[in-house]
Amino acid sequence: MKHLLENPDFEKASEVLDEYLKRDFTIQMNGLCTVNYQGRAKSKLDRGERLVIKKQDSAILVHGPENYQPKNWQPEVDSYSVKVEYIEDEEMLVLEARRNNPDEVVEIRFESIDLLTVHKLVDKSDLKIRGHEVDIHEAIEDDPDIVEEGLNVVKREKETPAGFIDVFARDEDDQYVVIEVKRNPDYNTVLQLQRYVDEIEEEFSGEIRGILVAPKMTQKILDYLEDRGLEFVEVEMEDVISSYEAIDQSQKGLSDFGADYSTE
Amino acid sequence: MKHLLENPDFEKASEVLDEYLKRDFTIQMNGLCTVNYQGRAKSKLDRGERLVIKKQDSAILVHGPENYQPKNWQPEVDSYSVKVEYIEDEEMLVLEARRNNPDEVVEIRFESIDLLTVHKLVDKSDLKIRGHEVDIHEAIEDDPDIVEEGLNVVKREKETPAGFIDVFARDEDDQYVVIEVKRNPDYNTVLQLQRYVDEIEEEFSGEIRGILVAPKMTQKILDYLEDRGLEFVEVEMEDVISSYEAIDQSQKGLSDFGADYSTE
DNA sequence: TGCTTGAGCTCGCGA
């Protein structure tokens, strides 16, 4: 930890912010503030106690006491400025985060600061996550039977004028099958699949099957799908994940180096 | 601030966590940890220094040194547990956040804790934001000229079998106009507008104009749109916002009460 | 750099 200031005055706080805001450090500030944003939209947040986090890639977040998402933020900041100003006879520490493209600005006015810390966080490890849509693609390619017995994959990511088909295959009767994979299917998914099937029917001049593969489904979307002569196959997320883990196991021991962590 | 602990041992940390995790407090923890998640997907995050935030509505976030988004999280937690365990001969503080629906768990193993704070954040103020899609609707209704001179709004949210039309209007030649408003238009927006126009042409047995109104547009989508005989009108977000502010001004003085902030 | 697409999306609204 570089700094830990409890109830710092604005002079001391600006000093620290001036030094660390533009650089590769994580800053946490707890305090009473108001926040204004203007850019793609415009927002105003009246006084309240919040946690402001400036990250090492310049991103800034204003977190309220609730919710996953911050109340205000800026994912990429081009320039920071810190000033102490008198607004309506009250001294305020004003932090401004500007971004050029799109042109946006977040202004945070602190009335008081409870806590200000500066950390250098070392985190070299990547998040390994399984269960993405692409993992379902791979699981199907690995074992097409999870969709249907006797299915053979012809091509993944087949291009059509309407976009890319997730999986293009043939069933056991040698009929072409267009497979659309979605974690969270909706009406647009159905329409998209419909368009692919139409395109392929044009390309191959014949009847083509369309299958939506997803880990979950609602009755309404299922009806909508079947009204269009399309099919649905449910895939268990567990199958996808374990299938992937089998692959992961075979590649084990390739890249497990530990990172170093300073205690500064 | 309720607590501020620098480099607490696990016993002291568990004590504080046990007391405050389940209650309405904001907890910040900086430390070296690994994180595992299993639920809708599965993820693994190796050791690294991170900031963990437990919010007052039970949400928990694991923020790395970069990015807007947390590396791991749980928006709603049903039960927390804290344990000190020996894993491979090393003492670890293990924090588990479980959720029932969907069935998910985030497990955070701390190897060391730099800083642990407990705050009670008071924030009663709502975020006031302008520039939503609905604000564009209102701006058009307020002044249809921002779309086109001589335009008259017939109905907002007109229902058709294909869904709700944002704005239904007539142009200066008395021809019907279907207006679709989108902040972030894409291909689906075009298809949607197309469907509305088709529906209305059927209902009124005549040629109908379709206009996509948006604050931004790409060339490809514009081509796609014009290929279908549909039109695009760019609306300036500033016009929408200032128009809204005029309304805001007229309602001023209704609800500006200041919140109280304790200094505990 | 811009565009497209997915996300453990989240969140709020409405049925």
Next chain:
DNA sequence: TCGCGAGGTCAAGCA
């Protein structure tokens, strides 16, 4: 509670 759509979406991958 579930379904649906918007988001200042963000962020990754690719052209």
